[in-house]
Amino acid sequence: MARWRKAERTRLRDARLALSAAERKEINEALAVHLRQVLKDRFGGVRGMTFSAYSPIKGEPDLRPLMAELHKAGVTIALPLVETRAVPLTFRRWTPEIRAVRGDWNIPVTPDIALAPLLGWTADRYRLGYSGGYFDRTLATLSPKPFVTGIGIKAAHLAII
Template identity: 65%
Template sequence: MTDRDRTGRYASPPCMAGEVAPEYFDPLAVDPDQARDVARWRRAERSRLRAARQALTVQERAAIDLALAGHLRDLLETRFGALRGRGLSAYWPIKGEPDLRPLMSALHEAGVTIALPLVETRAAPLVFRRWSPQTKMVRGDWNIPVPPPEAEALTPQITLAPLVGWDCAGYRLGYGGGYFDRTLAALSPRPFTIGTGVQAARLKTIFPQPHDIRLDAIVTEAGPQVLPGPGQS
């Protein structure tokens, strides 16, 4: 890992969604005033949670990364059994996000097809390009390294969603651009989606709105989180 990697200047484009589309607003909300109140609350919570995450020490980050990666691999193997041949979309860490790149490399060596999400068209669903430790990245939108255009496009069976915050109902507080929700809504079949983040970012609720899509699982350094079944809250 280079010093530039450690500073978090580079990432897959979805992680920059809040900067890309800070005006993102759900047009399907039942009550526009309520939706705007939630949007303001979410902006404040994003700032608070990101500051807390950035304040973690190097040692704390390393411990979180190691524990989370172990729990995540256990969950994948328990849920899916043999992983060889399956497609998994991961992400490039920024802004103190858990760094799962060693796990990405290990899964690649185990025969998992790894992809990274990126933005080809703004305010549209993400696309996924195949990645390996040998991939020569190119500069995409916002000067961010991404797999090159000739990299294989694919639709993953499993996708990891970085969490700024999360609640026990299985909803994700992301960066505010709406890219992940747009993507999940557009994919059929929808991939099994796992939120990954720090335990301290748990919220009582994110006040889910009509565009928010529940995750299938959440994993933190404390382990997989128990989510309510369909129809439960």
């Protein structure tokens, strides 16, 4: 199983990195539309809530325009931060004006809603991440538990694991 996971991670990351700029833009916009609808259907409105997203790496979908839109609408945006290796993530407040720097950025927050980036996913909600275990460790420690949804591309759907 470990060998399969490693091979799938490489395959899925390479496929994602091979997407054209136009394909990435289309995916980012489609995800933003879908997330807006999920937030509306699930919460009615998110003003006053804390929404955790992420800074995209390795070809991940870029939801920063949605993050800026939600921030403007009164939502607190938080980014996960690895402060210490192999321990749960810390969430730090984000605004469109903040430039990413190493170290502490404002005050820690706990999200009401969290986006978990993924490389692959199955219909029964299995998430194939980068293998660091950060999101799994973090989600296990949060109380109250946030509403969590994985963020990936349709082509990353895994038929079997």
